[in-house]
Amino acid sequence: xxxxxxxxxxxxxxxxxxxxxxxxxxxxxxxxxxxxxxxxxxxxxxxxxxxxxxxxxxxxxxxxxxxxxxxxxxxxxxxxxxxxxxxxxxxxxxxxxxxxxxxxxxxxxxxxxxxxxxxxxxxxxxxxxxxxxxxxxxxxxxxxxxxxxxxxxxxxxxxxxxxxxxxxxxxxxxxxxxxxxxxxxxxxxxxxxxxxxxxxxxxxxxxxxxxxxxxxxxxxxxxxxxxxxxxxxxxxxxxxxxxxxxxxxxxxxxxxxxxxxxxxxxxxxxxxxxxxxxxxxxxxxxxxxxxxxxxxxxxxxxxxxxxxxxxxxxxxxxxxxxxxxxxxxxxxxxxxxxxxxxxxxxxxxxxxxxxxxxxxxxxxxxxxxxxxxxxxxxxxxxxxxxxxxxxxxxxxxxxxxxxxxxxxxxxxxxxxxxxxxxxxxxxxxxxxxxxxxxxxxxxxxxxxxxxxxxxxxxxxxxxxxxxxxxxxxxxxxxxxxxxxxxxxxxxxxxxxxxxxxxxxxxxxxxxxxxxxxxxxxxxxxxxxxxxxxxxxxxxxxxxxxxxxxxxxxxxxxxxxxxxxxxxxxxxxxxxxxxxxxxxxxxxxxxxxxxxxxxxxxxxxxxxxxxxxxxxxxxxxxxxxxxxxxxxxxxxxxxxxxxxxxxxxxxxxxxxxxxxxxx
Numbered sequence: 001x002x003x004x005x006x007x008x009x010x011x012x013x014x015x016x017x018x019x020x021x022x023x024x025x026x027x028x029x030x031x032x033x034x035x036x037x038x039x040x041x042x043x044x045x046x047x048x049x050x051x052x053x054x055x056x057x058x059x060x061x062x063x064x065x066x067x068x069x070x071x072x073x074x075x076x077x078x079x080x081x082x083x084x085x086x087x088x089x090x091x092x093x094x095x096x097x098x099x100x101x102x103x104x105x106x107x108x109x110x111x112x113x114x115x116x117x118x119x120x121x122x123x124x125x126x127x128x129x130x131x132x133x134x135x136x137x138x139x140x141x142x143x144x145x146x147x148x149x150x151x152x153x154x155x156x157x158x159x160x161x162x163x164x165x166x167x168x169x170x171x172x173x174x175x176x177x178x179x180x181x182x183x184x185x186x187x188x189x190x191x192x193x194x195x196x197x198x199x200x201x202x203x204x205x206x207x208x209x210x211x212x213x214x215x216x217x218x219x220x221x222x223x224x225x226x227x228x229x230x231x232x233x234x235x236x237x238x239x240x241x242x243x244x245x246x247x248x249x250x251x252x253x254x255x256x257x258x259x260x261x262x263x264x265x266x267x268x269x270x271x272x273x274x275x276x277x278x279x280x281x282x283x284x285x286x287x288x289x290x291x292x293x294x295x296x297x298x299x300x301x302x303x304x305x306x307x308x309x310x311x312x313x314x315x316x317x318x319x320x321x322x323x324x325x326x327x328x329x330x331x332x333x334x335x336x337x338x339x340x341x342x343x344x345x346x347x348x349x350x351x352x353x354x355x356x357x358x359x360x361x362x363x364x365x366x367x368x369x370x371x372x373x374x375x376x377x378x379x380x381x382x383x384x385x386x387x388x389x390x391x392x393x394x395x396x397x398x399x400x401x402x403x404x405x406x407x408x409x410x411x412x413x414x415x416x417x418x419x420x421x422x423x424x425x426x427x428x429x430x431x432x433x434x435x436x437x438x439x440x441x442x443x444x445x446x447x448x449x450x451x452x453x454x455x456x457x458x459x460x461x462x463x464x465x466x467x468x469x470x471x472x473x474x475x476x477x478x479x480x481x482x483x484x485x486x487x488x489x490x491x492x493x494x495x496x497x498x499x500x501x502x503x504x505x506x507x508x509x510x511x512x513x514x515x516x517x518x519x520x521x522x523x524x525x526x527x528x529x530x531x532x533x534x535x536x537x538x539x540x541x542x543x544x545x546x547x548x549x550x551x552x553x554x555x556x557x558x559x560x561x562x563x564x565x566x567x568x569x570x571x572x573x574x575x576x577x578x579x580x581x582x583x584x585x586x587x588x589x590x591x592x593x594x595x596x597x598x599x600x601x602x603x604x605x606x607x608x609x610x611x612x613x614x615x616x617x618x619x620x621x622x623x624x625x626x627x628x629x630x631x632x633x634x635x636x637x638x639x640x641x642x643x644x645x646x647x648x649x650x651x652x653x654x655x656x657x658x659x660x661x662x
Contacts, residue, residue, distance in 0.1 A: 025056040026299055029066035029075040032206050033059070034328040041325075042306075042332070045318040051305050053298055062205065064184050067092045070288050077299060079332055081283050082140035090576070091382060093289035097296050098303050100282045100337040102235060109233045110276035111145030113260035114222060114269065122228050124260040124277070128155065129173045131198055133221030133230040135214050136205055137165060137179040141233040142218055145278045149262075166190040174198050176221050178213040179205045183475035189496070198226040207328060216240055216329050220248050222257075229260065234272045235336045239329075283334055284343060300342050307340045365577075366585060368624055370569045371429035371646055375654055378642020382575035385645040386582050387589060389568040390631040397633055400562040401434035403546040404514065413546040417444065420490060421464045422513040425501045426457075426471040429650075431513055434563040436460055437653035438548070447657060456657045457483040466490050470508040471501025503620070511621050564653065567646050569626055570635070579637070586634050593632050 028043075030036045039057035046055055058075050060066045063084050069075045071092045080088055088094040102109065115122045122130065127150070135142025147168055150156035159166040165185050168177065169192040179185050180195035181203060196203035198221065201210035212221040215236040222230035237257070240249045258266040259275040267275035287299060310320045321338070323331035368389075369377055377383040390396045403413060411419065416439070424431025436456065439445045445459040457472060461484025471477050472487035488499035490507070497504035506512055544552045547561035573585060596606045607629040612620035621627060635645060643651050 023053045023298065024295075025054045026077055026302060027056045027058060027075040028332075029058050029060055029069055029078045030332065031060060031063055031066060032208065032328075032331075034208065034323070034326045035059070035331045038323065038326045038328075038331045041318060042320070045310070046302070046306060049309060051302055051309075053302060055302075062182070062184075067094070070094065073288075076287055076291070076295070077285055079283055079285050082281050083138045083144045085281070085284055085286065086144075087138070088286050093382070094286045095289050095291070095296070096284040096286050096343045097300055098285040098340050099343050100284065100334055101339040101341055102282065102334075102336060103238075103338065109141070109235060109279065109282070110272045111141040111231065111278050112233060112272050112276045113146060114219070114230045114232060114237070114257050115228060115260055115266070116222065117256050117258050119228055119258075120266075122260065123264045123266065124262055125155070125264040127229060128171055130229055131227040132172045132175040132177075133198070133212065133218040133227035134175060134177040135218045135232065137177050137182070137185040137195075140281075142215065142231045143177065146231040149277050163188070163190070165192050165195065168192075169195050176200070176203065176212045176218070176226065178203055178210050178217070187476075189500075200226070214330060216246070220246075223249055223252055231277075234269075235334070237269055239336055283337075285340075303340055304342075311337075311339055366571055366573050368569055368571050371567050371650060372427040372433050372654065374567075374570060374572060374642050375646060375651065376427070377572055378645075383572040383642070384575050384577070384582075384640040385570045385572050385635050385642065386586055386640060387571040387632045388635055388645070389570065389626055389629040390633050391568060391626070391628050393630070396631075397568050398565050399430075399568055400559065401430040401564050401566050402562050403435060404543055405546055405552075407542050407544045412550045412552065413438075413548060414444075414550050417463055418465050421467040421469075422490070422507065423467060423469040424509050424513045426469050426474075426477045426487075428509075429566050430510070430563075432469065433650075433654050433657065434566060436657045438563050439463065440656050441653070455482070457487060460484075461487050468492075468499070468507045468513070470499055470505045470512070473499055474501055477501070509622060564649070566650055569629075570645065571632070589632055590634070597631065599630075 028039050030039050036057055036059040039055070043055040043057055058066075058069065060069055063078070063080070066075065066078050067088050070078065071094075078088075085096060089096070113124055134146075137143050147156070147164055150171065151158055151164070151167065156167055156171040158164075159170060165177075165180055166188075168175070169180075169190070173194070174197040175195045176197075176199040177195040178199065180192050182205070183189070186192055198212075199210055200212050200221075204210050205213055207213045207217060211217055212226070215232050216239065218230045218232050219236050219240055221227045237254075240246060241252060241254060245252065254269050257269050259269055259271060261267055261275040262277065265275075285299070285303065287296060291299075306320060309315075310318050312319070319325075321333050321335055323329050323335055329335055366386075367377075374383075374385060378385070388397045391399055405411075423435075426432050436445070439460075440447050440456070445456075445463045447456045447459050457478075460469075461467070464486070466489035467487050468490035469487040470491065472483050473485065477483070491499040491505055492507060493500050493505035499505055500508065502508060507515065540554070544554060545561040547553055548563065551561075553561040571585075571589065573582060577585075592606055596604050599605065599608065607625050607627060609620040609623040609627050612623055625632075639645050646654075
């Protein structure tokens with residue numbers, strides 16, 4: 001019996017209010033249950049004291065989720081440390097509006113390395129192989145300053161683009177670096193488990209589940225003997241030593257700890273001014289880059305008034321800069337903050353000054369992406385499109401998205417419910433965006449959801465009988481862990497590669513989606529080998545395309561039967577690149593095409609992945625560029641923004657299916 005299978009592939013070719021309405025609330029985004037609880041108390045006491053605007057509280061699982069929520073208009077404010085200020089400003093276009101003031105009115109601090117006085121052989125020049133304690137990956141004093149310093153000084157070898165976590169994993173013997181396993185910090189899912197080996201909890205960014213998270217947590221990691229060095233700041237020592245010491249630091253004195261200096265020596269912890277790695281800026285309250293001047297002034301007025309009322313430790317009603325009432329530390333604001341002040345500069349770069357350079361260690365210059373990833377890279381990260389792949393000189397810069405089925409089946413595109421589907425990958429253009437957009441806009445799946453709000457993946461999972469959607473259960477695309485498991489049922493990757501959104505899942509991408517459909521139609525489910533035996537059975541006459549009007553056409557009629565014409569894959573770069581830098585990249589790659597772009601002959605071929613085998617013996621496909629590419633087309637500066645390159649119809653289709661849960 002012929003089994004029913006469907007593959008989604010490709011074919012080359014404002015707050016509105018009247019003047020009399022009350023002032024809109026300031027929506028504050030928090031990242032833990034304890035922060036949320038403090039925010040609720042803060043909201044109530046502000047209201048009781050008639051402070052305006054009122055504060056509404058939201059909780060999201062990570063800083064990243066808060067930044068996304070603010071960018072999409074669901075929240076207004078968040079407090080961030082320097083590392084997150086950099087990311088929020090550069091990637092999400094946010095602005096710092098208020099800064100914390102510390103002892104003596106200081107708006108900055110030193111990033112220091114601390115060790116036990118008994119560890120006389122530990123120095124800042126011989127940390128390779130040491131056990132290290134960090135406040136968290138991406139945090140200022142605990143990660144960006146020390147890792148940036150070690151990379152720039154040459155002690156730590158860079159493992160490649162955006163691989164600072166992998167670089168640190170190979171440099172240190174064992175660590176506690178909360179957040180190391182998060183997809184945002186480890187995008188290639190490298191083996192970095194040793195960065196969590198000496199943690200006390202789950203190695204996450206929540207102090208409730210990882211006691212060694214944050215500044216005090218990193219010091220505790222050192223004090224309790226797990227690590228040999230802790231990367232923190234001087235205020236951490238002040239807050240945890242002496243009469244206010246927590247139980248884990250009881251009995252620890254200043255004489256028990258030493259600072260590590262850049263010249264290889266050690267110094268007393270009182271000498272941070274002369275013995276530190278680098279300096280950082282104070283934490284700040286940030287808001288959307290699109291916030292009006294009127295809104296920003298209202299937020300600043302609110303916080304100034306609140307600081308005047310609630311900054312003192314002896315305030316019985318509420319204390320802004322104390323977290324003990326909620327069984328936490330540094331909730332919303334740092335506990336050692338003494339006051340707050342307006343940020344007078346206009347953007348994150350001015351606020352951070354030269355310090356921002358340390359965050360750039362290990363970043364790449366260019367990458368090739370498909371349309372779905374171009375949307376995400378452009379909208380979330382500000383990347384620009386500079387070169388588009390060309391597959392057909394008669395149709396440069398685009399290709400057709402099609403739905404392919406076995407010719408022996410009889411259903412049409414209006415009868416897909418309950419079928420088994422094969423997708424190139426979640427949020428990939430032809431394999432997800434176009435087909436799911438088609439199903440949504442034509443009413444076959446309901447993406448509006450119920451009480452839980454929009455949930456496209458659940459709608460797709462319930463629509464098809466089973467699927468292989470590589471990446472559907474990955475941390476990047478399943479933040480809440482709620483995506484239906486049936487979206488991965490037909491995938492065959494082994495262990496951690498099962499349903500992965502990369503070539504380690506054999507059914508990933510175009511050839512992978514086509515191979516699973518053919519395999520299932522022949523009654524099996526197996527992993528195709530590196531020699532592509534599965535395609536030895538293929539004949540054009542055995543396949544047909546499903547057309548939007550309910551008809552079918554032969555498999556080479558993509559121009560007449562498709563789900564839409566979509567932009568080709570493209571080379572993108574940082575939005576911070578200057579025109580002359582972009583011109584150099586375009587010149588380099590164009591020259592490369594001229595010399596290595598021809599499909600025949602010996603030697604290196606830019607658009608041919610044959611001969612490149614992965615560590616499991618699988619033949620490479622579409623490596624760096626799609627194998628069907630015949631040229632690269634320079635994108636004019638007016639079309640380099642993601643929305644201009646993708647086109648309004650494609651962006652609308654994608655945004656039809658891209659939504660957030662409540």
